[in-house]
Amino acid sequence: MVDFWEGYALPTVIIVAQIMVVVGPLLIAVAYLTYFERKVIGAMQMRKGPNVVGPFGLLQPFADAVKLMMKETILPSGSNKIIFIMAPMLTFILSLVAWSVIPFGEGLVISDINVGILYLFAISSLGVYGVIMAGWASNSKYPFIGALRSAAQMVSYEVSMGLVIITVLMCVGSLNLSDIVMAQKGEYGMFNWYAFPLLPMFVVFFISILAETNRSPFDLPEGESELVAGFMVEYSSMSFALFFLGEYANMILMSAMAAILFLGGWLPPVDIAPFNWVPGPVWFSLKIAFVLFCFLWVRATFPRFRYDQLMRLGWKVFLPFTLFWVILTAGVLVGFDLLPAAQ
Amino acid sequence: MIVQALVFYVFATISIASAIMVISSRNPVHSVLFLILCFFNAAGLFVLMGAEFLAMILVVVYVGAVAVLFLFVVMMLDINIEKARQGLKQHLILGGSIGLVLLVELVLILSSTFASPEAVAVASVPIPNIDVVHNTRALGQVLYTKYVYLFQACGMILLVAMIGAIVLTLRKREGVRKQVISDQVNRTREESVEIKKVTSGSGI
Numbered sequence: 001m002v003d004f005w006e007g008y009a010l011p012t013v014i015i016v017a018q019i020m021v022v023v024g025p026l027l028i029a030v031a032y033l034t035y036f037e038r039k040v041i042g043a044m045q046m047r048k049g050p051n052v053v054g055p056f057g058l059l060q061p062f063a064d065a066v067k068l069m070m071k072e073t074i075l076p077s078g079s080n081k082i083i084f085i086m087a088p089m090l091t092f093i094l095s096l097v098a099w100s101v102i103p104f105g106e107g108l109v110i111s112d113i114n115v116g117i118l119y120l121f122a123i124s125s126l127g128v129y130g131v132i133m134a135g136w137a138s139n140s141k142y143p144f145i146g147a148l149r150s151a152a153q154m155v156s157y158e159v160s161m162g163l164v165i166i167t168v169l170m171c172v173g174s175l176n177l178s179d180i181v182m183a184q185k186g187e188y189g190m191f192n193w194y195a196f197p198l199l200p201m202f203v204v205f206f207i208s209i210l211a212e213t214n215r216s217p218f219d220l221p222e223g224e225s226e227l228v229a230g231f232m233v234e235y236s237s238m239s240f241a242l243f244f245l246g247e248y249a250n251m252i253l254m255s256a257m258a259a260i261l262f263l264g265g266w267l268p269p270v271d272i273a274p275f276n277w278v279p280g281p282v283w284f285s286l287k288i289a290f291v292l293f294c295f296l297w298v299r300a301t302f303p304r305f306r307y308d309q310l311m312r313l314g315w316k317v318f319l320p321f322t323l324f325w326v327i328l329t330a331g332v333l334v335g336f337d338l339l340p341a342a343q
Numbered sequence: 344m345i346v347q348a349l350v351f352y353v354f355a356t357i358s359i360a361s362a363i364m365v366i367s368s369r370n371p372v373h374s375v376l377f378l379i380l381c382f383f384n385a386a387g388l389f390v391l392m393g394a395e396f397l398a399m400i401l402v403v404v405y406v407g408a409v410a411v412l413f414l415f416v417v418m419m420l421d422i423n424i425e426k427a428r429q430g431l432k433q434h435l436i437l438g439g440s441i442g443l444v445l446l447v448e449l450v451l452i453l454s455s456t457f458a459s460p461e462a463v464a465v466a467s468v469p470i471p472n473i474d475v476v477h478n479t480r481a482l483g484q485v486l487y488t489k490y491v492y493l494f495q496a497c498g499m500i501l502l503v504a505m506i507g508a509i510v511l512t513l514r515k516r517e518g519v520r521k522q523v524i525s526d527q528v529n530r531t532r533e534e535s536v537e538i539k540k541v542t543s544g545s546g547i
Contacts, residue, residue, distance in 0.1 A: 008346065083376070114477050118399035125407030129379070132411070136372060136418050144418075151415050155408055162403075175396075175479055308522065 018110045022099050030248045031061035037296050044300040068244075071237040076138065079234065083137035088239045091130030091246035098123040098253050103178045105266045105280030116177035117165060120257055121158075124212060127250060128154040131214075131231050134243070138234040146230025149220045149307060156314035157211040163322035164205045167329050168194055168261050173340025181265030183340070190269035195262040201325055202262045204318055206294065209254040211314070213247065216299040220307055255291035256284075263287045351391055358384035375414045382406050396479040 035050060035057070042049025050057035075081060101116040103109040113119060128151055135147020169175060171194065172183040186192035195202045211218040220230075232243055259265060264287075266280030305313070333339050361384065364377040382405050389398035476484070486494055 080372075083372075113395065115395045115399050115479060118396070118403065122399050122402035122407060125403055128407075128411055129414075132414055132418075133376070148415065151411055155411055158407065312524075 015110070019100075022104075022110065023096060026096070026099060026249065026252065027245070029252055030245055031065065033248050033252065033292060034064070034244075035061050036292070037299075040293065040296045041300045044297070065241070068237055068241040073237040073239060074234070076140070076234050078139040080137040080139065083133050084234075085239065087130050087134035087137060088235065088242035088246070090133065091127065092242040092249070094123055094126050094130065095246040095249035095253060099256075101177055102253075102256050102260070103181060103265060104284055106178070108266075108281065109178065112176070112178060115175045117169065117175050117180065117261075120177075120253075121162065121165060124250075124254070124257075125154075125158055127212070127246075130243070130246065134235070135231040138231070140234055142228050142233045143231045146220075146233075150214060150231065153211055153214070153218065153220060153310060153314075156311060157208045157318075160204060160314065160318035160322045161208040161212065163319075163326050164201045164208065165261070167198060167201050167322070167326050170326075170329055170333060171198070171340070177260055177265075181260055181267060184264040185267055185271075189271055190264065193262060193264040193267075198262070198325075198329070201322070202258075204322055205258060205262065206291075207313075208318065209258060210295065210298060211310070213250045213254055215251065215295055217302040217305050218310060219304060220310065251292060251295055252288060255288045255295070258291045259284060259287035263291070347391065351388070354384045354387040354391065358388070371417045371420070372414070375410065375417050378413070379406055379410045382410065394478055396482060 038060075039049040039057075050060040053059045053063045075084065098120055100110045101113055101119050103112070131150040131154075132147045135143040135145075135150070138144070168180065172180045174180065174183070184193045190196075210216075214220075232240060235243060266284040268275040268278060268283055358381050361377040361380040365374045365381060368374050368377060382401060386398040386401045386406075389395070389401060
């Protein structure tokens with residue numbers, strides 16, 4: 001009995017507790033990201049944004065959630081029921097499971113696996129299935145067109161994202177996310193972060209994660225002016241809410257990825273007294289918030305891309321450019337003898 | 344250990360069950376989705392064997408890219424499953440014999456310990472101990488040194504296949520208007536704007 005408790009039950013309890021500690025704040029962050037988005041875009045368009053429900057409109061996300069839960073879940077009669085229901089669940093689950101490898105601070109990670117970055121890349125590449133399945137199962141024109149667009153878009157931008165990740169990995173010499181953050185620690189503080197030496201790659205990565213999460217200006221799968229709401233046309237109530245939550249959780253996840261790869265993860269920008277008193281997770285959250293702000297800033301600023309322009313950007317601009325930078329970085333690392341030592 | 348064994352049986356059962364569903368389900372889209380489930384469970388089995396790099400690459404390449412395109416194509420096709428089933432008896436002999444050959448080969452590989460012990464020794468040479476080097480590094484150490492020619496040959500085959508696919512599907516159509524961004528950017532005021540004096544009431 002003691003063996004059972006110490007060998008199986010206790011680790012399970014600890015893991016479940018860790019998952020709760022990550023997922024709870026994540027869901028609250030998702031709720032307040034929608035609020036943040038409306039406030040930021042409101043401010044950029046010289047409006048007030050939500051300001052009626054609660055002080056400063058702070059209860060607005062909960063009002064929205066309750067509204068969505070109260071609505072009727074509609075299953076179109078021509079749809080493929082099982083896949084139709086599975087699609088939003090898949091989107092939401094995938095946006096949560098990826099958080100298991102994200103390091104929030106030194107040693108603050110649920111699962112510190114060797115191939116962490118590949119795991120993240122794999123999970124983010126699965127996100128397309130939620131969209132395709134939803135589009136196909138709806139058995140309707142607009143969702144199907146939205147799904148096809150999304151499939152082509154996500155597959156295209158993954159290629160350049162992969163090459164960006166390879167560039168960073170060459171500088172680090174490890175696939176472990178904690179190692180990637182620690183490799184950015186140095187005497188120059190924030191100038192050691194890869195955002196500075198690899199600035200063009202950071203820009204490409206940022207644009208690629210906009211496309212990967214189907215955010216504006218690459219929100220063609222939704223494209224409300226032409227496709228009504230793209231793959232989400234037939235969804236209502238909680239199934240719609242799951243897509244919505246999944247999309248925003250994915251945004252936060254991709255921002256976390258950007259923070260880890262390019263903005264030094266949990267490291268303080270300057271490694272001196274008042275800054276390194278602040279705990280790592282706080283710096284990490286601030287960096288995620290910064291990237292998220294850029295997401296919203298882009299949304300408030302740019303018009304939507306046309307579909308052929310989107311494909312051109314992905315295949316004819318980003319792919320050759322990132323390929324060139326991979327070779328250049330490799331050349332510099334070998335030429336100046338900067339390759340990371342074997343561990 | 345019992346958890347590991349349990350997880351192994353879960354992955355193995357689901358992957359075999361979904362593999363059977365791939366060939367038996369009536370809807371081709373369901374088949375592809377089951378194929379994806381099968382890939383995913385195979386990746387889980389790789390993780391259990393300690394080959395986490397292979398597992399992740401399997402998910403990224405096959406599930407994340409290849410199967411998406413598969414699904415893409417299958418969804419666009421209008422496949423009549425009953426029609427496809429009609430020729431079952433004629434193709435049974437050919438298909439069955441291919442399946443049999445594959446089965447025999449797989450059994451030979453698995454039983455190579457008895458058939459030729461030397462082959463096993465050769466195969467296990469480049470694998471360093473998992474405690475010394477983790478498998479991503481171990482793969483890298485042999486892939487670009489010992490097997491570099493084979494690696495390059497694989498790359499060449501893929502490149503040729505890619506060029507072949509493009510050549511086969513490329514068709515030049517007349518009268519298609521394409522956006523040339525450099526032309527648009529290089530437009531000058533002189534060639535695009537003309538100022539005219541218009542007297543009121545007459546038009547241009």
